[in-house]
Amino acid sequence: MNxxxxxxxxxxxxxxGIEEGSIEESVSLLYDAxxxxxxxxxxxxxxxxxxxxxxxxxxSKAIIVP
Numbered sequence: 452m453n454x455x456x457x458x459x460x461x462x463x464x465x466x467x468g469i470e471e472g473s474i475e476e477s478v479s480l481l482y483d484a485x486x487x488x489x490x491x492x493x494x495x496x497x498x499x500x501x502x503x504x505x506x507x508x509x510x511s512k513a514i515i516v517p
Contacts, residue, residue, distance in 0.1 A: 485514055 484491050491510070493503035 481510070 481491065483489075493507050495501070495503035
C-alpha cells in the first residue's frame with residue numbers, strides 16, 4: 452500500500468510542476484498544424500517510440516470529425 456501512496460504523491464508533484472501555458476502552447480501548435488494540413492512527426496527510441504506511436508494514434512483518432 453505504501454508503494455501506491457508514494458506513486459500518487461510523486462504524480463501529484465509532477466502534475467503540479469507542469470505549466471498550463473506549456474500545454475496550451477502545444478495544443479495550439481498541433482491545432483495550427485491540423486488546420487493548415489501540415490505534418491507532425493513524433494519520434495522515439497525504445498519506450499519513447501511506444502509513447503510516440505501511442506500519441507500518433509491518439510492524434511489521428513482526434514481528427515476524425517463528421
